[in-house]
Amino acid sequence: MMDKFAIIRSMDATASNHTPTTFQACNPKSRRTNDNRDGGGYPSMGSVAAKFRGPNVPGMPGFVALADSMAADIYGAGHLGHRYEPLDGVKSAGKFGMPDGMQTARLTDREELRQQFDRLRKHTELSPELSLQDRYVQEAYDMVLSGNVAKAFDVNRESAQVREKYGNHSFGQKSLLARRLVEAGVTFITMSDAWGHWDHHGDEVKWGGINKGLKPMLPVLDHGIATLISDLDERGLLDTTLVLVLGEFGRGPVITKTDGRGHWTPVMSMLAAGAGVPGGQVIGATDRRGGEIAERRLGPGDLGATVFKKLGIDPYGHWIKPGGRPTPLVEGPSAPIAELG
Template identity: 45%
Template sequence: MSLIRRCDGVTRRNAVQVGLGGMLGTGLASGLRAMAESRGAGGPVAKATSCILIWMDGGPTHFETFDPKPDAPAEYRGDFADIATAVSGVGYSQHMVKLAASLNDYAMIRSIRHDQGNHGAGNHYMMTGAPPRIPVGCGAFVSFHPSMGSVVARELGRNNGLPSYFSMPQMSRSGGPNFLGARYAPFVVGDDPNSNRFKVRDVALPRDLSELRFTSRTELRAKVDRMVRLQDEAAGDPAAAYDEYYRQGFSLVTSVQAQQAFDIHQEPEAVRERYGRNSFGQRCLLARRLVEAGVPFITVYDGGWDHHSDLFGALKKRLPEWDNSVATLIQDLKERGLLDSTLVVALGEFGRTPKISTLSGSNTPGRDHWANAMSVLMAGGGTPGGTVVGATDRKGFSAVDRVLSPENFVATVYHKLGIDPDKVVFSPEGRPTHLVSDPTPIRELI
C-alpha cells in the first residue's frame, strides 16, 4: 500500500477527539433542559438528503484546476493553458475537460478565503466551519468542533442498518465528532474498491460463527448486562455509546441492504470503466452506491494535493483521471434521478500561492500554501448549474468579488440538507455551541 506524504511529514493517521467531559452538577441539568427546549425548532427545508464530500487533502491549486490566470505573467500563470467551459466567459485549466463541458450541471465558488494557512488549522476550518480556538501546527490533528459529517449523521441518521457517516479510505484529520460523541464518528472503509478482492471489514460474520449462534450470544449479553444507562445524549454516558457501537455492528452484519451496498462487483463493467478503474474513481462509484442505500454523508478522502514541488508533472498525470471521475459521478447521479437529492462538494483546506517557486534541493517547481483564495465545486441539492460565485484578482492573490468564508460554505451545506446552521447543540457538560457562528448561506446557491 502506497502512502501519500504531505509537507508536514504526516502519513495515514486517524485522530478522533471525542470530547467527553465532566457531566456532574448544574452543567448537565441545564444542558438537558436547554436541549429539550431547543428541540422542534424550525429550520430550512431540505433540498438534499445525502452529501458526498470529495476532500482534496493537502490543498489543491486553484490555478491549475478551476481558476486559471491566462493573462498573468508566466511565473504566476504556470505551464497549463486555459480552456473554455459551458458557461461563456468562464475558463478552466486545460486538464479539466469533462468538468468544463458540464459546468451547467454544477456551481463553482471562486471567492472563499480564510486566514489558516497550514494543514492542521485549514483542515479544521473547512471541515467544521469553525476556526481553531488556539494556534495549531501544520501537522496537527485537532478537533475543537464537530465536523460536517458528524453533524449530518446526528441530524439525519436513519435506522437502515448502515452507519450514517462513511469515510474512504481514511478519516480527515478534523473529520470527527468532537463532543457529539464517538457514535457519530465515520465508519472508515480502508480497503481499495478497485481491487478484485475488495471486501469491507466487519460486515459479515466469521465463517465459523453461524447466524443462530451469533443471535444467541447477542441475547445472552442482553440478559446478563444490567448496568443502568443515561440515555440522553447530553449525558455522554460511555456505556450507552458502547451499546450503540454494538447495535451498529449487529445491524451491519445482519443487514442485506448493507451487504448489497458494499458489493461493488455487482456494478456492470461498463459503469466501473466509466468512473475510471483506479482507486479514486471506484470510491466515487461506491459513494454513489451508499447514497442509493440511504447513507446521509460520505467522504471520499483524496490525499496528495500538497504540491510544493513537481506541480505540473504530477497534475498532468492526475487531473485527467480526477476530472473524469468527478464529472462521471455528477452525471451518473443526474441520470439516475439522484442529483436533486444528493449534494456533491469538492474542495481542500486552501489554495496555492500565486507565484511559482522551487524549494531548496528540488529540481521541479510547485506552489506553497495559500488561504486567501481557493475554488470549491458544488453540485446537486437544488444548486443552480452554471453558476460561478465570486472571483479572484488578475494574478490569483485573493478573492476580491463576493468574498466568502468557510462559515458561509458550511452553512450552505447544512441549509441544503435541511439542517439549521444556527442550531445550538450542547456538550456533555452543558456548554451551548452554534453549529456555525455565521449561519449565512451563499444566497446564489440556495
C-alpha cells in the same frame, strides 16, 4: 458537464494547515494542533449530520469517510462523542458479513446471552456508558444481520462496464463506492484521495510540481468527478445529493522556481453541484492574478450553513460542549450561500 456545476471563486481559506479541519468543521476556530489533537472539539459537518439528521435509511451509517489516511484527511466528531465519528469506509469494506461457519441463529443466540449478562450487570452498575454501549452493539448487530451495509460496500456487485466507466484507479473506485453509499441511504460521505498525492510545491519527488505532478493527476480527477455527476444524474439521485469538490486551502498565484505553488490562504476555489444548485454559474471573483478576493467574500461558515440547510438542519442551531455550554454549529456572521439555492 459544467452546466451542472456552480464555481465558487471567492472562498477565504482562513488556514494553511493540511489537516482539513477548518472546512470539514465549517469553522476557523476548529484548527488542529500540530500533534493532531482536536482544536476546540468542534465537530465535522459529517458528524453534525450524523447527530442532527441521522442516516437516510435506518440501519445505514450516517457518516462514512473514504480516505487512505483518516488521521490526515478526515476530521471527526470532536466533543459530540464517538457515536458520531465517521465510519472508515476503506478499512470497513468487506467486513460487514458474518465469519465463516457463523449462522444467523448462532449469532442471535450470542446476542441474547450478551443481553442477559448486561441485565445482570446493570442491577449493580447503572451508568449512561452502559446504555451507550448497548446502543453501539445493537447498531453493529443490525448492520451485520440486515446485509444492506455489506451490499452497499460491495462494488463488485456493479457490472464490469460500470466499474470500468469510473476508472481503474483509487479516485474512480472511491467515487463509485460513494455513489453506492448515497443510493443505499448514507447521509454524509467525505471522500479524499489526497494522501501522498496532492501537494505540488515542486520540491518533493513524490508529489512533483505543476508539470510532473499536477498535470498527470488532473485527468483522473476530472474523469472521476464527471462520471460521478453523470451517474447520479442518470439514476435520479443528483437532485437530492449535494456534491462539493474542494481542498483545504488555495495555491499561490506565482509558480515557484521548483515548478510548484505554495499554500495560499487568501482565496481558494471550489465546485458545487446537485441538490437544487443552479448550474452554469460563477460566484465571486478574484483580482487578475488570482491571489486575492475581489468580489463576494465567503468563508467556511457560509459553506457549513449551506450544507446544513440542504440537509434540513438549522444552520443557526447549536451543539453542547462538555460542561453544558451551547455552541453555534457555524461561527460568526455566516449564512447559507444564496446563489446555491
